[in-house]
Each structure stands twice: as structure tokens, then as C-alpha cells.
Amino acid sequence: MTTTEKTTPEKIAPEKITPEKITTEKITAGHQPGARTFRGDLDVPEGLPRGLDLSRIRNQDKAIAMYGRELVEKITDHALLADDYAYQAMLDVKxxxxxxxxRTFDxxxxxxxxxxxxPTPGLVAMFEQLDRIPDWVDFDQLYRGAVAFWRAGPIVPPVxxxxxxxGGFSMYSATRPxxxxxxxxxxxxxxxxxxxxFRYVVAAYTPGNMGRFEEGFRLTAKVRLIHAAVRHSLSHSDHWDWAGWGIPINxxxxxxxxxxxxxxxxxxxxxxxxxxxxxRELEDIFALSRYVGYVIGVPEDILHTGYEDARLKTDLHTMLELAPDDLCRDVVNSIIKYSIENPPGGVEVLPGPVASFMTDERRLKLAYGLLHSWIPAPVMADLGIEKTGWARILPTIAPLVSTYERFSKRTFADDERAAFDMLRRFNDAIKLPEGADRxxxxxxxxxxxxxIAANKGGMPRVSKR
Known part of the structure; x- marks a missing residue:
């Protein structure tokens, strides 16, 4: 592998936020003494508050009381830190x-x-980090996690x-970029x-697809560099609210x-x-999502370590989130309505027998009813989504499904078969058109x-950078 001359963090990412404001350790490749180090704040302007004091953060005191100041400050500091491995590689591409x-990256x-x-130093540093397999990765476990992810069959596509x-875009922070x-x-x-x-998520969560030269790994790394490009575009937009939102795609x-x-x-x-x-299935699924997170650039410093840790960090993030606004409502509704009226590849998100006898209006009511089982009531109220009669469907069928699960003599081979059957149908819906460039x-x-440069989303101007 090509190596680079040892370079100090200051030469790559001049410190723009004082140690008093950011206490997080530097992000390091962690596997070679001469590897480049990145603080995670390339292109962040000076004079910002620390993460805990950004206007996107709420319930600070409550969160500190429940989770401790150290963890809350550590997590919120990362609202002003991002993936500089991919960012520097993207700057090299530009x-x-x-x-x-x-095409070099591909x-x-x-x-x-x-x-x-x-290769440029930035590209070398990114691939040094990408090619390192952490010692906690067990590819057999990742395979099992992907099987468990899909084995539930028809409920998986609507979920x-x-x-x-x-539902992810009901989060205020997720919607901004x-x-x-x-x-x-x-x-x-x-x-x-x-x-x-869909293509990225399905590829990453397909059994066996996160090996170094498999499609899941390739698309995850590709999305990582795209995120860096989006971060660059937003960082140089007069419409990005730094003091409100922190660094784009942080x-x-x-x-x-x-x-x-x-x-x-x-x-x-x-x-x-x-x-x-x-x-075991939960640990396997979260081991897979942990490695996907690593490949997409989340530093191990805050990456979840397992199911319980993921729940703790998710609950903390939710507590710190601002309530959904009109912009969140627009995005959530547009995604659901589009998927109802124009199912990807002509393949229904809903199970075929259900979708075949329902009008678009009924499917929409069903989708909103299901969301009431999956998203907390206060968030649904903020989104302005009606609670249709379909909200009772999952509580009604859940005991029957649970009983079947409990008494069925299911083997791993059965789960594997169910997972790949579901994946075949999903992949048919999202495949590239014939002859299209990969x-x-x-x-x-x-x-x-x-x-973004044209601000086609019509976001209001905040300040000139």
C-alpha cells in the first residue's frame, strides 16, 4: 500500500475551534504510526458555540441529568465534527x-x-482507514445480522x-441537509x-455484501464520498445556518x-x-449496522458498540432533537405519497395481496396508520399526520404473528431463504435500467x-460566509 509522509494535524486541518469549545479527541486512523490525523472540523468557520449550545439542541439540562455531562458533551461536540477522511479525499477529487x-475513486x-x-495523500488516507478492518468485526456475524434484518419478509419494505x-426525516436535524x-x-x-x-441500504444490508470488494461496501463508501461533496456544497452556501445546525452531515x-x-x-x-x-439476532443486526457506520465514516469514538448502546445513544439524540417543523412535514409526506402513487419499479411497498384491492387514498391512510405504531405520538402530532383507523392494524395482528413465531420450528436456513426471497423482489424494483452506467x-x-448551489429547495438566506 502507498504510504504518505507523516503530516501534522495542523497542516491538514488548522484548528478553528478552541480547545475550550471542543474537547473531543482527534479522529485518527489508529492503525499506522505515520497515518494522517484529522480533527473533523475542516472548513468550519470560527466563532461558533460548542455543540451543546447550538440552537438545534434542546433539553440540555434534562439530558445531562439523565445521561451525564460527559456523554452529552461528547455526543453534541460531534455536531461540529465530521468525516474529514472523506472530505479531504473529496477536495483532492475537486x-x-x-x-x-x-472514476479514480471508483x-x-x-x-x-x-x-x-x-494517488493523492487524501485518497491514500481515506483508503488506509477504509481498508482497516476493526478487531470487533466478525463477518459471519454480519451475515447473520443481514439475514435477521430481512427474514420478517413482507413487513420489511414498508418499515x-x-x-x-x-420516518427518519421526522428528525429536525436529518432534514436540514x-x-x-x-x-x-x-x-x-x-x-x-x-x-x-434503497439501493444503498439494500446493498449494505444484504447477507455477505459488506466484504471489502462486495457491492454493499462499495456503495457505502461511495455514499460516504457523496456526503463529503454535499457537506462541501452546504458549507459554502449562504443559506446554511452554522450556529443553528452545526456542520453539515456531522x-x-x-x-x-x-x-x-x-x-x-x-x-x-x-x-x-x-x-x-x-x-443473538439483535446483537448480529447491530454488529452489521455498526460496521456500516464505520465504513460510512462514523468515528469509533461515538459509534454504537451494540444493541443497548445503540438504544441509549438513539434515545439521547431524540431527547436533544428539536421538534419537527413544516419542512420535516413536507419531506415525510412527499416520500410517503410518492411511494404510494409511484411504487419503485412498479413493485408495491405493501404486500401484493394487500395492495391489489386498495386505492391510493386507502394505501395512504394505511401508511399513516402504520406510522402511528412506529413513531411517537408527539412527533406524529407535530407532523400533522392523522390517526386513521389503520393505526389499529398492527396491534390487532401482532398477537397472531407472535404466536406463529413462538411455535414455528424455524431454522436458520428457513430465515436465509425468506431473506433472499424478499431481497430478490426488492432488488427487481430498484435495479438500474438496462445499459445504465454503474x-x-x-x-x-x-x-x-x-x-444545492442553485438552492432549488428555496431555503432562506442566513448569512454570507
């Missing part, structure tokens, strides 16, 4: 004075960094589409964004995406239908940058 490009993903002639993805491009606000563009999200929010959105909230929603995960599997960063 720098026209070298030969690095998006080649390094497919063949390793050694396949690149004269994933409405509970995890749409996606508002600027307009891709989740303008109806005609929601479908593209939604399918891109570590604090990236952590809860894996621990909460595709972890605690996903497993809770599946179990609300009567399915029951064993303790680079289009997820978002085109140049197109997203152009949309």
Missing part, C-alpha cells in the same frame, strides 16, 4: 491540479488503492420505506432520491442514522408487527452540488 477524479474501490498511479427512511437541493421536496424528483437510498447525526434509523427504530417497527428477534446507482455528486 482539485484539477492532480489526476484524481470520481477504481480504488474496485481494485484497491495500489491500483492507482500516484424500511416509511418507518426508517420517511436534504432541503437545499429540492430533491425530496419536488414531487417529480422524489422517486430518484428514494430509489438511490458525526452526531451520522451516528444515529445507523444506531437509530436503521437500527433501533427499524427493529422496533418490525417487532411491533409481532415478530420477535432473539438476543456510476448512476446512487446520486451524481455534481448534479447534487448544482442543485
Amino acid at each position: 482539485d484539477k491540479s492532480n489526476n484524481t477524479s470520481w 477504481k480504488a474501490l474496485d481494485h484497491g488503492i495500489d491500483a492507482i498511479d500516484d 424500511l420505506a416509511w418507518g426508517a427512511i420517511a 436534504v432541503l437545499f437541493s429540492g430533491r425530496l421536496k419536488q414531487t417529480e424528483r422524489v422517486g430518484t432520491r428514494l430509489i438511490e437510498s 458525526n452526531m447525526d451520522s451516528m444515529v442514522t445507523q444506531a437509530g434509523q436503521f437500527g433501533v427504530k427499524f427493529t422496533d417497527a418490525v417487532q411491533s408487527a409481532g415478530f420477535r428477534y432473539s438476543d 456510476a448512476h446507482t446512487v446520486a451524481n455528486p455534481d448534479e447534487v452540488h448544482a442543485d
Whole structure:
């Protein structure tokens, strides 16, 4: 592997926030003495409050009383820290004075960094971190976790589409970075964004897909660099509220995406239908989401370590979140309505027998009813989502499903078969059109940058950077 000359953190990321404001340890590659170190605050302007005092944070005193000042300050400090490994690599891609490009990055993903002639220091540092497999990773466990993730069958697509993805945007912080491009606000563009999200999540959570040269790993790393490009675009927008929101796509929010959105909230929603995960299955699922989080750039300093830790950090993040606003409401409703009226690839999110006899209006009422089983009542009230009669469907069927689960003699092979059957149907819905370039599997960063620069989401101006 290509190595780089030892470089001090100051040369790469000049300290812009004083130690009195940020006490978090530097993020390090942690596996080579000469590896580059990044503080996580590249391009962050001076003069900001520390994370705990950003206006997006509420219930500070309550959180400190319940979780302790050390943990609360540690987590909220990461609202002003982000993934500088990917950010520096992305800056190298944007720098026209070298030969690095998006295709260079793709080649390094497919063949390793050694396949690149004269790679830039930023690209080398990112792949040193990506190629390191933490000692807590057990690929057999990740495989089992992916099987458990999908084994519940027909309930998984609506949980994933409405509970995890749409429901995730009920979080004030999760919504801010996606508002600027307009891709989740303008109806005609929601479908593209939604399918891109499905492709990444489905690939990452497919059994066996997080090996270094497998598709799940590739798309997770690809999304990581896209996040860095979006961060760069937002960081240079006059419409980004630094003192309110912190750094775009920060570590604090990236952590809860894996621990909460595709972890605690996903497993809770599946179990609300009567399915029951064993303790081992939960640990396996959260081991998988932990490694996905590592590959997508969440520092191990705050990355969840298991099921209980994920729940604790998710609950803390929820307590600190501002209530959903009108912008959250617009995004959640646009995703759900689009998925009802234009199911991806013509494949229904709902189970076929259910979807076949329902009008769009009834499906929408069913989706909103299910959300009332998956999202806390105060959040649903803030979102303005009606509580339809379908809110009783899961409490009604859950005892029957639970009884079946308890007495069925299910083997791992049965679970594996159910998982891959569900994945085949889902992948048919989200596959690339025939002949399409594999680079289009997820978002085109140049197109997203152009949309953000044009402020197609119509966000109000905050200040000139």
C-alpha cells in the first residue's frame, strides 16, 4: 500500500475551534504510526458555540441529568465534527491540479488503492482507514445480522420505506441537509432520491455484501464520498445556518442514522408487527449496522458498540432533537405519497395481496396508520399526520404473528431463504435500467452540488460566509 509522509494535524486541518469549545479527541486512523490525523472540523468557520449550545439542541439540562455531562458533551461536540477522511479525499477529487477524479475513486474501490498511479495523500488516507478492518468485526456475524434484518419478509419494505427512511426525516436535524437541493421536496424528483437510498441500504444490508470488494461496501463508501461533496456544497452556501445546525452531515447525526434509523427504530417497527428477534439476532443486526457506520465514516469514538448502546445513544439524540417543523412535514409526506402513487419499479411497498384491492387514498391512510405504531405520538402530532383507523392494524395482528413465531420450528436456513426471497423482489424494483452506467446507482455528486448551489429547495438566506 502507498504510504504518505507523516503530516501534522495542523497542516491538514488548522484548528478553528478552541480547545475550550471542543474537547473531543482527534479522529485518527489508529492503525499506522505515520497515518494522517484529522480533527473533523475542516472548513468550519470560527466563532461558533460548542455543540451543546447550538440552537438545534434542546433539553440540555434534562439530558445531562439523565445521561451525564460527559456523554452529552461528547455526543453534541460531534455536531461540529465530521468525516474529514472523506472530505479531504473529496477536495483532492475537486482539485484539477492532480489526476484524481470520481472514476479514480471508483477504481480504488474496485481494485484497491495500489491500483492507482500516484494517488493523492487524501485518497491514500481515506483508503488506509477504509481498508482497516476493526478487531470487533466478525463477518459471519454480519451475515447473520443481514439475514435477521430481512427474514420478517413482507413487513420489511414498508418499515424500511416509511418507518426508517420517511420516518427518519421526522428528525429536525436529518432534514436540514436534504432541503437545499429540492430533491425530496419536488414531487417529480422524489422517486430518484428514494430509489438511490434503497439501493444503498439494500446493498449494505444484504447477507455477505459488506466484504471489502462486495457491492454493499462499495456503495457505502461511495455514499460516504457523496456526503463529503454535499457537506462541501452546504458549507459554502449562504443559506446554511452554522450556529443553528452545526456542520453539515456531522458525526452526531451520522451516528444515529445507523444506531437509530436503521437500527433501533427499524427493529422496533418490525417487532411491533409481532415478530420477535432473539438476543443473538439483535446483537448480529447491530454488529452489521455498526460496521456500516464505520465504513460510512462514523468515528469509533461515538459509534454504537451494540444493541443497548445503540438504544441509549438513539434515545439521547431524540431527547436533544428539536421538534419537527413544516419542512420535516413536507419531506415525510412527499416520500410517503410518492411511494404510494409511484411504487419503485412498479413493485408495491405493501404486500401484493394487500395492495391489489386498495386505492391510493386507502394505501395512504394505511401508511399513516402504520406510522402511528412506529413513531411517537408527539412527533406524529407535530407532523400533522392523522390517526386513521389503520393505526389499529398492527396491534390487532401482532398477537397472531407472535404466536406463529413462538411455535414455528424455524431454522436458520428457513430465515436465509425468506431473506433472499424478499431481497430478490426488492432488488427487481430498484435495479438500474438496462445499459445504465454503474456510476448512476446512487446520486451524481455534481448534479447534487448544482442543485444545492442553485438552492432549488428555496431555503432562506442566513448569512454570507
